Amino acid sequence: xxxxxxxxxxxxxxxxxxxxxxxxxxxxxxxxxxxxxxxxxxxxxxxxxxxxxxxxxxxxxxxxxxxxxxxxxxxxxxxxxxxxxxxxxxxxxxxxxxxxxxxxxxxxxxxxxxxxxxxxxxxxxxxxxxxxxxxxxxxxxxxxxxxxxxxxxxxxxxxxxxxxxxxxxxxxxxxxxxxxxxxxxxxxxxxxxxxxxxxxxxxxxxxxxxxxxxxxxxxxxxxxxxxxxxxxxxxxxxxxxxxxxxxxxxxxxxxxxxxxxxxxxxxxxxxxxxxxxxxxxxxxxxxxxxxxxxxxxxxxxxxxxxxxxxxxxxxxxxxxxxxxxxxxxxxxxxxxxxxxxxxxxxxxxxxxxxxxxxxxxxxxxxxxxxxxxxxxxxxxxxxxxxxxxxxxxxxxxxxxxxxxxxxxxxxxxxxxxxxxxxxxxxxxxxxxxxxxxxxxxxxxxxxxxxxxxxxxxxxxxxxxxxxxxxxxxxxxxxxxxxxxxxxxxxxxxxxxxxxxxxxxxxxxxxxxxxxxxxxxxxxxxxxxxxxxxxxxxxxxxxxxxxxxxxxxxxxxxxxxxxxxxxxxxxxxxxxxxxxxxxxxxxxxxxxxxxxxxxxxxxxxxxxxxxxxxxxxxxxxxxxxxxxxxxxxxxxxxxxxxxxxxxxxxxxxxxxxxxxxxxxxxxxxxxxxxxxxxxxxxxxxxxxxxxxxxxxxxxxxxxxxxxxxxxxxxx
Amino acid sequence: xxxxxxxxxxxxxxxxxxxxxxxxxxxxxxxxxxxxxxxxxxxxxxxxxxxxxxxxxxxxxxxxxxxxxxxxxxxxxxxxxxxxxxxxxxxxxxxxxxxxxxxxxxxxxxxxxxxxxxxxxxxxxxxxxxxxxxxxxxxxxxxxxxxxxxxxxxxx
Numbered sequence: 020x021x022x023x024x025x026x027x028x029x030x031x032x033x034x035x036x037x038x039x040x041x042x043x044x045x046x047x048x049x050x051x052x053x054x055x056x057x058x059x060x061x062x063x064x065x066x067x068x069x070x071x072x073x074x075x076x077x078x079x080x081x082x083x084x085x086x087x088x089x090x091x092x093x094x095x096x097x098x099x100x101x102x103x104x105x106x107x108x109x110x111x112x113x114x115x116x117x118x119x120x121x122x123x124x125x126x127x128x129x130x131x132x133x134x135x136x137x138x139x140x141x142x143x144x145x146x147x148x149x150x151x152x153x154x155x156x157x158x159x160x161x162x163x164x165x166x167x168x169x170x171x172x173x174x175x176x177x178x179x180x181x182x183x184x185x186x187x188x189x190x191x192x193x194x195x196x197x198x199x200x201x202x203x204x205x206x207x208x209x210x211x212x213x214x215x216x217x218x219x220x221x222x223x224x225x226x227x228x229x230x231x232x233x234x235x236x237x238x239x240x241x242x243x244x245x246x247x248x249x250x251x252x253x254x255x256x257x258x259x260x261x262x263x264x265x266x267x268x269x270x271x272x273x274x275x276x277x278x279x280x281x282x283x284x285x286x287x288x289x290x291x292x293x294x295x296x297x298x299x300x301x302x303x304x305x306x307x308x309x310x311x312x313x314x315x316x317x318x319x320x321x322x323x324x325x326x327x328x329x330x331x332x333x334x335x336x337x338x339x340x341x342x343x344x345x346x347x348x349x350x351x352x353x354x355x356x357x358x359x360x361x362x363x364x365x366x367x368x369x370x371x372x373x374x375x376x377x378x379x380x381x382x383x384x385x386x387x388x389x390x391x392x393x394x395x396x397x398x399x400x401x402x403x404x405x406x407x408x409x410x411x412x413x414x415x416x417x418x419x420x421x422x423x424x425x426x427x428x429x430x431x432x433x434x435x436x437x438x439x440x441x442x443x444x445x446x447x448x449x450x451x452x453x454x455x456x457x458x459x460x461x462x463x464x465x466x467x468x469x470x471x472x473x474x475x476x477x478x479x480x481x482x483x484x485x486x487x488x489x490x491x492x493x494x495x496x497x498x499x500x501x502x503x504x505x506x507x508x509x510x511x512x513x514x515x516x517x518x519x520x521x522x523x524x525x526x527x528x529x530x531x532x533x534x535x536x537x538x539x540x541x542x543x544x545x546x547x548x549x550x551x552x553x554x555x556x557x558x559x560x561x562x563x564x565x566x567x568x569x570x571x572x573x574x575x576x577x578x579x580x581x582x583x584x585x586x587x588x589x590x591x592x593x594x595x596x597x598x599x600x601x602x603x604x605x606x607x608x609x610x611x612x613x614x615x616x617x618x619x620x621x622x623x624x625x626x627x628x629x630x631x632x633x634x635x636x637x638x639x640x641x642x643x644x645x646x647x648x649x650x651x652x653x654x655x656x657x658x659x660x661x662x663x664x665x666x667x668x669x670x671x672x673x674x675x676x677x678x679x680x681x682x683x684x685x686x687x688x689x690x691x692x693x694x695x696x697x698x699x700x701x702x703x704x705x706x707x708x709x710x711x712x713x714x715x716x717x718x719x720x721x722x723x724x725x726x727x728x729x730x731x732x733x
Numbered sequence: 734x735x736x737x738x739x740x741x742x743x744x745x746x747x748x749x750x751x752x753x754x755x756x757x758x759x760x761x762x763x764x765x766x767x768x769x770x771x772x773x774x775x776x777x778x779x780x781x782x783x784x785x786x787x788x789x790x791x792x793x794x795x796x797x798x799x800x801x802x803x804x805x806x807x808x809x810x811x812x813x814x815x816x817x818x819x820x821x822x823x824x825x826x827x828x829x830x831x832x833x834x835x836x837x838x839x840x841x842x843x844x845x846x847x848x849x850x851x852x853x854x855x856x857x858x859x860x861x862x863x864x865x866x867x868x869x870x871x872x873x874x875x876x877x878x879x880x881x882x883x884x885x886x887x888x889x
Contacts, residue, residue, distance in 0.1 A: 074818065075818050075821070078818070078819055078821070078822045078823075079821075079822055079880070081822075082822035082823065082879050082880060083879070084879075190819075620889050621746070621748050622748060622783065622784075623783060623785065623888065623889050624748055624784070624874070624886040624887065624888060624889060625886070625887045625888075625889045626747055626748070626884060626885070626886055627884070627885045627886075627887065628883070628884050628885075629875065629883040629884060629885045630881060630882060630883035631882060632879060632880070632881045632882045727881070729881050
């Protein structure tokens with residue numbers, strides 16, 4: 020059975036139709052007013068998964084590396100690729116025909132909601148709200164079918180992967196049912212908590228003008244009533260600043276300013292509040308547990324949209340998953356973040372780093388120096404916390420755009436969208452352009468080249484030295500030196516000599532014509548969607564660029580802490596124990612790795628990796644001698660054409676990246692720093708190769724397959 | 734269907750994975766060659782506790798035996814396929830390469846005892862006069878797991 024109308028669903032159908040569908044069916048059969056609809060069964064899901072081959076793609080994604088060891092970003096990557104597989108693979112024709120006929124007959128072109136209904140979710144007694152997708156205002160039968168596939172795909176969303184243990188996520192056993200339900204375009208909506216989250220003797224009612232979505236995703240602040248549970252008497256009323264409401268638009272939802280007349284009064288009258296309260300109490304009795312109920316009023320009719328038993332949060336100490344989920348931001352929220360980061364955070368971080376760089380530590384008395392170390396550490400901590408609160412969530416702009424792009428274009432490569440974001444002026448790329456220009460001068464001037472090779476200052480090249488020193492300062496700031504040292508100058512000279520000797524230096528820039536791609540993308544978005552597309556593209560570009568820049572600025576400040584504490588060490592000063600401990604806790608980019616033997620001998624066998632797998636992060640094939648980066652001395656030794664192997668690309672490495680024949684990074688993700696830069700330069704890159712540092716030795720020949728995500732050693 | 738011992742998630746010691754795979758299987762593919770033409774056959778096998786020797790039996794009239802007499806270089810492949818699509822990502826495959834020689838079938842041979850303990854139904858076959866008992870001295874194991882991850886274990 021591919022689908023079941025609410026009227027026919029019985030409790031024993033729970034594994035077929037999922038918790039949400041069953042609860043809606045029970046409500047409607049017991050006389051509660053519920054928008055009518057049907058459930059697409061888990062049987063349809065299984066049929067599709069098998070016939071389309073998507074099951075195997077899921078297997079492949081989840082076997083790249085044990086899910087337990089995946090970073091959040093890697094989970095996002097895996098789920099993005101899985102989602103794309105669902106988008107690309109059509110329904111088997113028999114299933115398709117049958118669903119099209121049913122949807123057309125039942126809804127006759129009226130807008131519907133397509134919602135997830137995962138079996139077992141309610142039974143587990145835990146709240147997993149928000150892990151799976153739901154879509155409102157879907158209008159045509161074809162679109163309904165596409166959204167059913169998207170809801171199926173959300174069984175494998177990054178959030179679901181994060182909670183895979185609690186969900187008992189398993190390719191063979193897990194399945195997703197889908198509710199397709201008439202959309203009630205209510206004028207006032209909200210949620211009633213059958214038991215107040217804090218005051219258990221009370222009931223809480225929250226209401227907004229317009230659709231419920233505004234309340235649920237936090238865009239619209241609700242009016243809030245607290246009532247006595249037993250009597251229904253009003254205990255407290257908190258009006259909201261009523262400014263906006265969510266309404267149906269041509270293809271989706273829109274946030275609109277609230278007309279004055281509606282803004283002047285609460286969404287609910289006292290009598291309405293009582294009706295909502297009574298409904299919640301009745302449902303609590305029906306299900307024998309206090310319920311959270313979503314509802315909406317169309318004219319004077321009260322519809323129940325969803326009812327589920329109240330669950331308490333299951334976050335424990337140290338569980339950062341909730342924080343990760345909070346990274347999914349709305350466009351409005353991201354626009355605000357962008358403004359803050361570009362106009363406040365970045366200029367201030369720059370100023371902070373600059374101030375430190377200008378300060379002459381030698382002139383400070385010992386006690387002043389110790390105070391300065393503490394001050395810099397304190398400032399760094401403050402910036403780090405803003406980095407987590409603002410910069411990391413802002414990176415979600417890239418994902419938001421990526422998802423939008425994939426929905427519109429359904430490309431073969433789920434990362435095609437990155438082409439549109441790249442070349443948008445990354446700071447490290449700009450710096451490298453200066454480096455390229457200097458290299459071109461060296462290439463054209465044999466005397467200059469010879470002088471640099473002898474580490475001499477060539478006469479009559481003042482402007483060249485000025486440029487080199489300017490670049491040197493940036494580099495010095497990255498590697499943690501107050502001024503351009505002779506070593507730094509030598510390192511950059513050596514780099515220039517190498518670059519000059521390369522016949523054609525790699526230049527940054529997308530491999531395909533970005534403009535053609537952009538045109539094709541925008542041409543597919545018409546009307547209001549066009550504006551949304553442009554807005555998201557712009558946001559995506561800013562997010563992509565800042566991902567690189569904010570790293571660099573934070574790195575500069577971090578190094579100023581090191582410079583001050585090194586100066587203190589040089590003077591033989593003792594740092595206060597607490598400060599010393601704090602400094603030791605601070606991660607310093609990829610330089611703290613203990614060197615393990617490459618070939619391990621176990622019980623008479625010598626173990627040697629031949630091929631390691633990670634994620635394909637920069638397309639292309641590369642081969643060369645490996646250079647394992649554990650510290651800045653490895654970086655200075657970097658030779659043109661070598662394959663850069665590191666824990667995580669940090670700002671100090673971006674200087675040598677244009678010279679690299681390939682990049683292998685232990686940290687995973689398509690959008691980690693290294694992957695972004697690699698794509699900019701068209702360098703084959705594999706990320707998420709967990710054991711790379713232990714398994715690859717400097718000097719070993721390695722091949723980097725950036726298409727499949729494979730590193731072959733020897 | 735039960736989950737096999739070798740298929741546990743997470744980073745398992747490669748040598749341990751090889752040991753568990755070899756202990757879980759009865760039959761392997763033996764590869765020999767005849768003047769450069771590869772030839773594969775199924776054989777029942779046993780393994781020494783240190784994993785450095787593999788044992789199998791064959792009649793002296795077989796192609797594989799003739800091939801080995803001409804060139805003692807052989808390979809043996811072990812895997813835990815379950816004949817399902819999931820095999821591509823979940824199955825572990827191990828290939829041993831080394832050299833094969835005929836060894837004694839003395840009833841006191843610990844190697845023979847171990848082989849027969851594993852394949853009791855082969856006793857009559859193994860002990861028949863025309864059957865040879867062979868040892869492969871392993872030079873290297875190559876293990877493939879998670880579709881593309883390859884680790885070599887070379888006898889030190």
